[in-house]
Amino acid sequence: MSDLKDLYQEVILDHNRNPRNCYIMDGASCTADGHNPLCGDIVKVYLRIENGIIEEISFQGQGCAICTASTSLMTESVQGKSVEEAQGLFDEFHQMLTGVAEEQGVALGKLHVFEGVREYPVRVKCATLAWHTLNAAMEEKKENVTTE
Amino acid sequence: MSVPAGTATTLNCETIRADFPALHQDVNGHPLVYLDNAATTQKPQAVIDAVRSFYEHDCSNVHRGVHALSQRATVAFESSRTSIKNFLGARDSREIVFTRSTTEAINLVAHSFVGPRLNPGDEVLITEMEHHSNIVPWQLLCDEKGASLRIVPMTDDAELILEEFEKMISERTRIVSVVHVSNALGTVNPVEEIIRLAHDKGVPVMVDGAQAVPHMKVDVEALDCDFYAFSSHKVYGPTGIGVLFGKRERLLKMKPYQGGGDMILSVSFERTTFNEPPHRFEAGTPNIEGAIGLAKALEYIDDLGIDAIQAHEQSLLEHATQAILEVPGVRLIGAPQHRAGALSFVMEDIHPHDIGTILDQEGVAVRAGHHCAQPVMQHFNLSATVRASFGLYNRVDEIDALVKGLHSVREVFG
Numbered sequence: 001m002s003d004l005k006d007l008y009q010e011v012i013l014d015h016n017r018n019p020r021n022c023y024i025m026d027g028a029s030c031t032a033d034g035h036n037p038l039c040g041d042i043v044k045v046y047l048r049i050e051n052g053i054i055e056e057i058s059f060q061g062q063g064c065a066i067c068t069a070s071t072s073l074m075t076e077s078v079q080g081k082s083v084e085e086a087q088g089l090f091d092e093f094h095q096m097l098t099g100v101a102e103e104q105g106v107a108l109g110k111l112h113v114f115e116g117v118r119e120y121p122v123r124v125k126c127a128t129l130a131w132h133t134l135n136a137a138m139e140e141k142k143e144n145v146t147t148e
Numbered sequence: 149m150s151v152p153a154g155t156a157t158t159l160n161c162e163t164i165r166a167d168f169p170a171l172h173q174d175v176n177g178h179p180l181v182y183l184d185n186a187a188t189t190q191k192p193q194a195v196i197d198a199v200r201s202f203y204e205h206d207c208s209n210v211h212r213g214v215h216a217l218s219q220r221a222t223v224a225f226e227s228s229r230t231s232i233k234n235f236l237g238a239r240d241s242r243e244i245v246f247t248r249s250t251t252e253a254i255n256l257v258a259h260s261f262v263g264p265r266l267n268p269g270d271e272v273l274i275t276e277m278e279h280h281s282n283i284v285p286w287q288l289l290c291d292e293k294g295a296s297l298r299i300v301p302m303t304d305d306a307e308l309i310l311e312e313f314e315k316m317i318s319e320r321t322r323i324v325s326v327v328h329v330s331n332a333l334g335t336v337n338p339v340e341e342i343i344r345l346a347h348d349k350g351v352p353v354m355v356d357g358a359q360a361v362p363h364m365k366v367d368v369e370a371l372d373c374d375f376y377a378f379s380s381h382k383v384y385g386p387t388g389i390g391v392l393f394g395k396r397e398r399l400l401k402m403k404p405y406q407g408g409g410d411m412i413l414s415v416s417f418e419r420t421t422f423n424e425p426p427h428r429f430e431a432g433t434p435n436i437e438g439a440i441g442l443a444k445a446l447e448y449i450d451d452l453g454i455d456a457i458q459a460h461e462q463s464l465l466e467h468a469t470q471a472i473l474e475v476p477g478v479r480l481i482g483a484p485q486h487r488a489g490a491l492s493f494v495m496e497d498i499h500p501h502d503i504g505t506i507l508d509q510e511g512v513a514v515r516a517g518h519h520c521a522q523p524v525m526q527h528f529n530l531s532a533t534v535r536a537s538f539g540l541y542n543r544v545d546e547i548d549a550l551v552k553g554l555h556s557v558r559e560v561f562g
Contacts, residue, residue: 008560039501040518040531064499
């Protein structure tokens with residue numbers, strides 16, 4: 001069970017039970033839809049970007065604990081950051097999960113709770129769906145994002 | 149393997165399990181508990197040996213060579229067809245067409261049988277319980293022909309509504325294509341009655357038997373179905389080969405499926421004469437070792453006795469149904485009168501994918517997801533379920549391991 005505690009850390013379980021910033025945003029400046037066909041996770045990310053800063057971010061969706069918690073924590077992490085900073089955070093997050101990075105950045109903060117996902121390769125997509133969707137929203141891509 | 153055919157009421161699980169090498173391994177530090185048999189089954193040593201022996205001794209192409217190896221390969225391949233004919237209770241080996249899968253068998257019927265008979269305004273009738281493989285080929289065909297796809301609804305107990313089915317068969321219906329056993333729910337559908345009702349109105353019937361053949365006696369003559377399809381790998385045979393049974397008189401009137409070698413009698417640039425069924429539908433070099441392995445798998449089932457297998461799996465299902473429901477928060481999906489092979493369930497607000505990961509940590513392999521049956525999920529307003537599916541080698545203590553795993557899920561999620 002100790003391995004599972006690495007995956008399902010208390011912070012993750014908390015954000016799964018009570019996701020933050022989980023609402024439909026009126027007057028969003030951009031949105032994007034993400035879909036993980038493997039487990040049927042769906043997420044919609046809403047952004048209000050002013051002068052290149054993410055002033056407000058919210059989401060709606062349906063997914064597993066890893067997906068829901070990752071989306072919730074992502075909204076907390078990028079709030080108030082510039083689009084470039086958010087993209088940089090995604091890169092670091094992605095590297096942490098896929099084990100490419102030699103050393104991990106300090107910017108990730110709370111997002112380090114997802115480090116355990118690296119041991120479960122089929123679940124990496126669950127943790128990154130929100131970020132791919134955020135990226136699409138920031139780039140104002142019109143097509144749906146999928147993790148496939 | 150020591151039990152004579154047809155006489156046994158119980159299976160000797162220990163001798164059976166000894167026949168399946170893949171069952172004897174640890175996963176994440178626990179003995180493997182394989183409960184994903186509806187996705188694919190493990191293979192008995194006899195099947196593995198048959199495939200290996202083909203490559204070690206008889207490897208050659210079929211139907212053409214005059215040399216010894218080719219003759220041996222051809223005899224082995226064609227006698228596999230005969231074994232399958234016998235297993236399904238068909239009259240004639242020429243009614244057995246080898247395909248890649250159940251999916252390809254359905255596509256073949258859609259293309260070669262229904263397609264040429266489907267006009268704008270005509271109808272194809274399927275059910276709400278279908279796997280995507282018995283939905284999408286018909287959608288493609290209906291779109292192309294301007295025909296409409298009609299769906300027989302099911303109840304919340306996961307049973308087809310036969311009165312609706314009866315009303316929906318019309319003079320425009322060109323085929324009824326129905327799943328024998330639902331892969332997502334385990335429901336056994338009353339295909340005999342469906343076939344009778346459809347035939348009363350002159351409508352041919354295709355049955356998707358992928359989840360039925362491993363679990364119960366299927367007799368295509370008694371059913372009187374026009375087409376019946378199943379997949380080798382779900383019935384302890386190799387992957388990559390499936391079977392389409394088609395009534396001889398139907399197959400004779402059908403156009404080819406794919407063009408190529410083996411499906412022709414003669415070819416010139418002006419004109420090609422097509423081969424007789426079943427070869428007309430088997431273009432290209434077939435999956436020879438797959439056919440040989442499948443025949444061996446069916447022989448294995450015959451030796452144990454399908455009735456004994458069915459009785460064993462039914463007792464597993466009954467035990468599982470009770471045991472799973474004792475875990476707090478577990479809800480079974482559907483409550484059909486007759487179930488075979490599989491159970492689908494959810495656990496309050498815990499996502500099936502999380503359940504699947506946690507069970508895997510305890511060596512228990514189940515399927516979590518929509519099971520390629522998204523309309524079924526939509527009916528129950530779910531995005532996914534957990535499915536435990538059983539095979540002839542599963543034991544009661546493996547269900548106990550599943551239940552223990554579900555308690556661990558509760559523990560992790562609090």
